[in-house]
Amino acid sequence: MATHTGGCLCGAIRYEITGEPVRAAHCHCDDCRKATGASFATNVFFREEDIKITQGTPKRFQADSGDTMTKEFCGNCGSQLFGIGSGSSGIKHVKVGSLDDASFVHPQIEVYTSKKLPFTRLSDDTEHYETSRPR
Numbered sequence: 001m002a003t004h005t006g007g008c009l010c011g012a013i014r015y016e017i018t019g020e021p022v023r024a025a026h027c028h029c030d031d032c033r034k035a036t037g038a039s040f041a042t043n044v045f046f047r048e049e050d051i052k053i054t055q056g057t058p059k060r061f062q063a064d065s066g067d068t069m070t071k072e073f074c075g076n077c078g079s080q081l082f083g084i085g086s087g088s089s090g091i092k093h094v095k096v097g098s099l100d101d102a103s104f105v106h107p108q109i110e111v112y113t114s115k116k117l118p119f120t121r122l123s124d125d126t127e128h129y130e131t132s133r134p135r
């Protein structure tokens, strides 16, 4: 079974993931933009039990925009690591940039495309949703 590792910029927090992603998505929503400081976020979803923190303790912040989203990040360097949405229990997403090697990730969908910045080009390889993915 594949093992993926990752962590924050300063190295205080490290994690290990066993197993393959449930899905991967680019998210163009305002919260993801603010949290990452980037034009959009690429979120890789795993089963919560497959993610193990091997070093450090992430700080938590709760953002409330309809669904409650808990962000986990490094309190020292500020790197965004994980997100937990109240709408999808047992699933946690990993910010793609925190993975040591993210070459295995293939995003299938883009969500909140109605919020995307004008200069962001949507991929031809993804399905696009104006808001969230239909459940």
Ligand SMILES: [Zn+2]
Residues within 6 Å of the ligand: 008, 009, 010, 011, 012, 013, 074, 075, 076, 077, 078, 079
């Ligand atoms: Zn850090």
